[in-house]
Amino acid sequence: METESKGNIIELRGITQTYDEGKTVIIKDLDLIVQDKPAQGQFVVLLGMSGCGKSTVLRYIAGLQKPTSGTVLLNGKPVGRDNRVSMVFQQYSSMPWLTVLDNVALALEYKGVNKKEREEKAMEMIKLVGLDGHQHKYAQYPTLSGGQLQRVAIARSLLANAQVLLMDEPFGALDVKTRLQMQDMLSELWMKFHLTIVFVTHDLAEAVYLGDDIYIMKSPPSKIVEHMQVDLPFYRTREIKKDAKFVQLVQELEDRMVKVSNMS
Numbered sequence: 001m002e003t004e005s006k007g008n009i010i011e012l013r014g015i016t017q018t019y020d021e022g023k024t025v026i027i028k029d030l031d032l033i034v035q036d037k038p039a040q041g042q043f044v045v046l047l048g049m050s051g052c053g054k055s056t057v058l059r060y061i062a063g064l065q066k067p068t069s070g071t072v073l074l075n076g077k078p079v080g081r082d083n084r085v086s087m088v089f090q091q092y093s094s095m096p097w098l099t100v101l102d103n104v105a106l107a108l109e110y111k112g113v114n115k116k117e118r119e120e121k122a123m124e125m126i127k128l129v130g131l132d133g134h135q136h137k138y139a140q141y142p143t144l145s146g147g148q149l150q151r152v153a154i155a156r157s158l159l160a161n162a163q164v165l166l167m168d169e170p171f172g173a174l175d176v177k178t179r180l181q182m183q184d185m186l187s188e189l190w191m192k193f194h195l196t197i198v199f200v201t202h203d204l205a206e207a208v209y210l211g212d213d214i215y216i217m218k219s220p221p222s223k224i225v226e227h228m229q230v231d232l233p234f235y236r237t238r239e240i241k242k243d244a245k246f247v248q249l250v251q252e253l254e255d256r257m258v259k260v261s262n263m264s
């Protein structure tokens with residue numbers, strides 16, 4: 001564990017992504033370094049115009065795609081099968097033919113844990129994400145609402161003992177109230193489990209509320225061109241959104257987004 005904790009948890013260096021035999025350049029010279037803070041975790045937010053490659057970057061970290069060139073390391077090693085990385089997609093990432101309980105417990109089935117223990121541990125997570133009472137429902141819309149389905153995906157990731165949680169616009173399809181509840185739940189889980197979260201959103205207030213480090217990507221050929229450290233208390237509640245400092249940070253972020261959108 002000691003050696004694992006040192007250095008960078010995520011390291012992307014000199015990434016280039018091209019398609020059509022090099023004719024379409026999507027990403028060029030992208031670097032993204034996330035330091036490991038094992039006793040705390042990290043909340044990194046990725047922003048950028050549609051099509052700039054945010055989901056692509058998450059896919060690299062998840063090991064679902066390899067860049068055309070460049071290095072992708074997790075804990076200093078190439079992305080491999082044993083990485084503790086989970087992905088929560090905008091479109092719900094659960095199996096609709098399984099119940100909530102089975103969906104969450106699936107995280108342990110792969111590890112060969114027996115059924116009784118799987119279900120006990122899954123129920124702990126189901127309670128933690130506020131789904132107690134829904135465990136025997138099928139994980140499908142509209143049996144479960146959009147927010148509830150995202151909770152299933154989060155519970156499964158936590159039970160899988162994810163060290164890195166990749167979230168691709170996870171609350172984009174939710175109504176305002178559910179979205180705010182989900183933000184607070186995620187924030188609490190993040191602090192409890194010391195997760196490293198890489199979170200993609202188009203919502204600037206959400207970015208400032210949840211994030212510690214916000215990175216902005218410019219449009220293709222894209223790379224990260226802005227980094228904003230969110231200088232707010234570690235523990236945040238919704239009240240902070242009325243704070244002058246919070247409002248100022250959202251404004252500053254908007255200015256930086258405008259600046260980036262004018263870059264070629």
Ligand SMILES: Nc1ncnc2c1ncn2[C@@H]1O[C@H](COP(=O)(O)OP(=O)(O)OP(=O)(O)O)[C@@H](O)[C@H]1O
Pocket residue numbers: 019020024026048049050051052053054055056057
């Ligand atoms: N196989 C492919 N061939 C050509 N272009 C591709 C291919 N796969 C992805 N792209 C392009 O890569 C770019 C980046 O896509 P990506 O999904 O990462 O963007 P994004 O930043 O997540 O956008 P959004 O905010 O809309 O989700 C897009 O312009 C897309 O068209």
Ligand SMILES: [Mg+2]
Pocket residue numbers: 054055056168
């Ligand atoms: Mg995307």
